[in-house]
Amino acid sequence: MSKLILILKGSPRKNGNSAALAEQVSDGARKAGAKVESVYLAGLEINPCDACDACQEGNDGCIVQDDMQSLYPKLKQADVIVICSPIYYFTITAQIKAFIDRWYALESDHGSALRGKELAIALVYGDTDLYTSGGINAIHTFESIARYIGLNISGMVYGTAEHIGDAQKQPDLMAKAFQLGEALAV
Numbered sequence: 001m002s003k004l005i006l007i008l009k010g011s012p013r014k015n016g017n018s019a020a021l022a023e024q025v026s027d028g029a030r031k032a033g034a035k036v037e038s039v040y041l042a043g044l045e046i047n048p049c050d051a052c053d054a055c056q057e058g059n060d061g062c063i064v065q066d067d068m069q070s071l072y073p074k075l076k077q078a079d080v081i082v083i084c085s086p087i088y089y090f091t092i093t094a095q096i097k098a099f100i101d102r103w104y105a106l107e108s109d110h111g112s113a114l115r116g117k118e119l120a121i122a123l124v125y126g127d128t129d130l131y132t133s134g135g136i137n138a139i140h141t142f143e144s145i146a147r148y149i150g151l152n153i154s155g156m157v158y159g160t161a162e163h164i165g166d167a168q169k170q171p172d173l174m175a176k177a178f179q180l181g182e183a184l185a186v
């Protein structure tokens with residue numbers, strides 16, 4: 001059966017560099033037979049977790065009524081979650097952070113509903129490398145989240161790209177993202 005891949009785009013720039021990588025991942029995955037859905041998070045209303053704890057106190061999930069409600073079933077159904085983010089102030093964007101904080105509602109005494117899924121990551125940054133840009137902080141964050149929830153990190157792609165169109169000028173980076181998509185499909 002073909003894999004279900006959910007791609008989350010975490011930049012406000014619809015045609016930015018992380019979106020370009022997201023598209024490559026999507027194309028590669030589709031070519032290799034996966035079903036892919038991409039979501040532009042900045043176009044949705046996703047409020048921060050307000051720590052009401054209702055999700056942990058017998059309620060069926062999160063009670064905050066916003067667009068996250070339509071994403072919970074997609075997250076549960078996906079085999080692979082792909083997070084695509086620019087680096088903002090040395091880590092992931094606020095859109096991605098708010099989205100991930102809301103995963104709290106998927107936790108119970110039995111662990112997270114996401115346990116056992118695959119996670120893949122695509123990052124872009126303006127600075128020259130993973131360290132000066134802060135990309136490494138984002139990777140550490142994802143590694144900690146994956147360890148905590150029980151997600152398997154199945155691939156990463158990252159690189160320097162500052163202005164819109166910079167990612168597309170780097171065939172190697174684009175190819176890596178496409179190959180990541182292909183690898184995620186199997």
Ligand SMILES: Cc1cc2nc3c(=O)[nH]c(=O)nc-3n(C[C@H](O)[C@H](O)[C@H](O)COP(=O)(O)O)c2cc1C
Pocket residue numbers: 011012013015016017018019085086087088089090091124125126127128132133134161162163164
């Ligand atoms: C508010 C803001 C903060 C940023 N902070 C960083 C940073 O800490 N490190 C870095 O290398 N680039 C930083 N950048 C540059 C972006 O990561 C870079 O332009 C990237 O290509 C944006 O991705 P996008 O095209 O997908 O929007 C920042 C950009 C903005 C707008």
